[in-house]
Amino acid sequence: MKSFSFYPGCSQLSSAREYGVSALEVSQKLGLRLNALRGWNCCGASSAHMTNHLLSLALPARNLALAKKTGDDLVVVCAACYHNLRSARARILEDGSLAARVEGILGADPRFEGRIVHLLDAVVEEVGLERLRDMVSRPLEKLRPVSYYGCLMARPREMMDADDPDNPRRMDHLLAALGAEVRPWSYKTDCCGGSLSLTRRDVVAELVNRLFEAAEEAGANCMVTACPMCLANLEMRQSEARLRFKRRHDLPVFFFTELMGLALGLEDCEEWFSRHLVDPRPLLSPYTRA
The missing domain is CATH 1.20.1050.140 (Glutathione S-transferase Yfyf (Class Pi); Chain A, domain 2)
Structure with missing residues (x-):
């Protein structure tokens, strides 16, 4: 170990x-x-x-x-x-x-x-995608996620370890190993406005709306991130984006480790999903207990 x-x-x-x-x-x-x-x-x-x-x-x-x-x-x-x-x-x-x-x-x-x-890199480097794929007991075949890194995880180029600071792919590969149908999009590293969430909600609503529109246009039914600030911001501001732009977004947002736990058959994972502001459990019903 x-x-x-x-x-x-x-x-x-x-x-x-x-x-x-x-x-x-x-x-x-x-x-x-x-x-x-x-x-x-x-x-x-x-x-x-x-x-x-x-x-x-x-x-x-x-x-x-x-x-x-x-x-x-x-x-x-x-x-x-x-x-x-x-x-x-x-x-x-x-x-x-x-x-x-x-x-x-x-x-x-x-x-x-x-x-x-x-941790995303540690899993890919130390465990490997092939071994991870072999350990999956519940393939997430009905999920069509887009990977969302946000603006802090992959840049600046000279300081971070991203495989590609403009189009990082490790999360894509990891989610594909879980059985998901990862959707390509060009907003992986765009900012969601998390640092402005309390001071410029108008700006944040516009940024969040743009991200969800792009995810939906890509055919995604969920977003996956590794940033707690991004997840909180994306969940909290969906309703504001709906009011301002007259577009209904109810796209669940997950931490990549939550979907890993689900695919690997961990028993406690259903408790994690109950904490989300946008309830992901209807989307996950094929994989969870009735």
Whole structure:
């Protein structure tokens, strides 16, 4: 069993609890051991940079210092946390004086040189799509998803590990291995406006409406993401987009780990789907208990 250090992230213990639980259960099923960093803290991804730039670096740097002590590569599930940790690591390793300043604040060395890996990549690299396909007990043949990465998971090119920052395909390949009929579209990395969700709802409604229109035009019956902020935004703002643009969107949005758990036959997965604001259970009725 491959072992990783694991950064849970705040959302996975609260608003996106189904993501955190499904990530851990799927990882265990696949033989990936995720060991949560002891004493981890919020990485400040959503707002710290608006308060103090040094704080926005010190928060993720403290988690990097914890990861450095373990000696293992670090797995992350939240796209915003993943982006923030990789950004902080890049700044620290590129600027020795900044690294020394942060070390003085933390009282610990933040120069983590191991890999920071998104769980999606860990599954593809360590488990492999062929083995994953062999483990599927409930092929998701009636699902026609589009993969939605959002704007934080694949860019900038020089900092992230995306197979293609403009058209990443690993999520497509993973969903296809689960039996789904993945629909091609050109909005995988477009922004949903998550950071403006409370301040510019008019802008967000327009962005969300555009994404759902494109997904529906592609023939999708659901969207799949790896970002808790994106999922919350896409679910919450569907009704506003409907009121403003007179278009009814009731497209379920899933975390990729939820569909993995369903396809792999995990018994608890039905509890995850009850937490969604747009109820996905009618779409999933062929795969769940009556």
